[in-house]
Amino acid sequence: xxxxxxxxxxxFASFFLxxxxxxxxxxxxxxxxxxxxxxxxxxxAFVLGFVGLTVVVGSVYxxxxxxxxxxxxxxxMLFWTGWVEFLFQYYANRYGTQPQIxxxxxxxxxxxxxxxxxxxxxxxxxxxxxxxxxxxxxxxFIRWWQNRLLGKRKNEIVSKGMTRHVGVVTFMELxxxxxxxxxxxxxxxxxEFIGDRSPITLAVxxxxxxxxxxxxxxxxxxxxxxxxxxxxxxxxxxxxxxxEIMGRINLFEEIWISPLEHLTEMGLILVAFxxxxxxxxxKSGTLRKKSxx
Numbered sequence: 583x584x585x586x587x588x589x590x591x592x593x594f595a596s597f598f599l600x601x602x603x604x605x606x607x608x609x610x611x612x613x614x615x616x617x618x619x620x621x622x623x624x625x626x627a628f629v630l631g632f633v634g635l636t637v638v639v640g641s642v643y644x645x646x647x648x649x650x651x652x653x654x655x656x657x658x659m660l661f662w663t664g665w666v667e668f669l670f671q672y673y674a675n676r677y678g679t680q681p682q683i684x685x686x687x688x689x690x691x692x693x694x695x696x697x698x699x700x701x702x703x704x705x706x707x708x709x710x711x712x713x714x715x716x717x718x719x720x721x722x723f724i725r726w727w728q729n730r731l732l733g734k735r736k737n738e739i740v741s742k743g744m745t746r747h748v749g750v751v752t753f754m755e756l757x758x759x760x761x762x763x764x765x766x767x768x769x770x771x772x773x774e775f776i777g778d779r780s781p782i783t784l785a786v787x788x789x790x791x792x793x794x795x796x797x798x799x800x801x802x803x804x805x806x807x808x809x810x811x812x813x814x815x816x817x818x819x820x821x822x823x824x825x826e827i828m829g830r831i832n833l834f835e836e837i838w839i840s841p842l843e844h845l846t847e848m849g850l851i852l853v854a855f856x857x858x859x860x861x862x863x864x865k866s867g868t869l870r871k872k873s874x875x
Contacts, residue, residue: 589810593801595858596814602855603659604822605838609848611663612841624672631664633657641749647808652862654752655811661753662760670695691778691830692771700768706761718743721755723816752812759819767826778830787824794821807862 614623637657644650674694682692713719714727718740732739770776770783777783797817804810829836837844 587805588802589805590802592804592807592810593798593814595861596801596807596810597798597817599811599855599858599862600655600814600818601821602851602858603655604818605848605851606855607659607663608836608838609841611667612839616842620675624668627664627668627672629664630668631661631666634660634662634664638749638753641753642747644749647748647806648811648862650747650749651752651808651811652859654749655756655815657749658753658756662757666757666761667695670699674698692768696764696768699764700772702761703765706758706765709758715739716744748808748812752815755812756815756819759816763819763823767823770827771830778827783827787827790820790823794818811862 614626618626634657637653637660641650641653641657644653671693674697679694679698681690681694682697683689684691710724710727713721713724714731717724719725719728728736728740766786770780770786771778794817797813797820801810801813801817804813828834829839837847841848
C-alpha cells in the first residue's frame with residue numbers, strides 16, 4: 583500500500599456515512615411495521631426492493647467512481663431491506679414461524695424472519711465459491727481464501743476478473759457482508775450451536791471489533807472518496823457485529839428498535855446522515871473526470 587498522507591477526514595466521513603445507515607435502516611423497518619397494514623407493508627417492501635435494484639442497475643451508467651459507489655450503497659440497502667429482510671418476514675409470518683422468546687422476561691429476542699435466515703448458508707457459500715474460484719478480487723477476505731485454497735495455482739485458476747462496474751461491486755459487497763454478518767450472529771445466538779451468552783459469542787464480538795479497527799486503518803491510506811466508502815462498508819458491518827451482540831445481552835438500549843420513542847436521537851442521526859450525503863454528492867461532482875482505482 584502506498585504511503586500517502588493519512589486521510590482522516592475522508593475515512594471518518596465514509597465510516598459515519600455507512601454507520602448511520604445501519605440504525606436508520608432498522609428504524610425505517612420498524613416504522614413501516616407500525617404504520618402500515620400487513621398487505622400494504624409487503625407491497626411497499628416489494629417496491630422498495632425493486633427501487634433498490636433499479637438504482638444499482640442505473641449506477642452502471644454513472645461516469646464517476648464516487649457517484650456510482652453512492653448509488654450502489656443506497657441501492658444495496660434498499661434491496662436488502664425490501665427483497666431480503668421483508669420477504670423473509672412475509673414468509674415467516676405466512677407459514678407461522680414462531681419467534682424466539684426469552685424464558686425469563688417473556689420478550690421476543692429473535693424475530694421469526696431471522697430464525698430462518700441461517701437456512702441460506704448454502705446459498706451464501708454457493709456465491710462465495712464463484713468469487714473464490716472464478717474472480718480476481720481486491721477483497722482481502724477473498725484473496726486470503728484464494729491464497730490458502732489455490733496456493734501456487736492462484737494466478738492460473740483466477741487469471742481474470744469479472745467486468746467491474748463500481749456500483750454493482752459496491753452493491754454485492756454490501757449484500758454479501760451483511761449476509762455473512764447475519765449468518766454469523768444467528769449461529770452464535772442459537773443455543774443449539776453456541777448461545778448468545780457464551781464466551782465464544784463474546785470472543786466473536788471482540789474479534790470483530792479489533793478487525794474493524796484494522797479495516798478502518800486501511801481507509802486512512804485511501805485518498806479517493808469512492809474507494810474509501812467501499813472500504814468503510816466492511817469496517818462498519820464488522821464493527822456493527824459487536825454492537826448487535828452488546829444490544830442482545832442488554833448492555834445498552836438499541837434506540838433504533840423503538841425509533842418512535844427516540845425521535846430526537848433518530849432525527850439527529852438522520853440530519854447527520856443527510857449532511858454527509860449532500861457533501862459527498864458535491865464531492866462526486868468534483869471528481870467526475872478523475873479516474874480512480
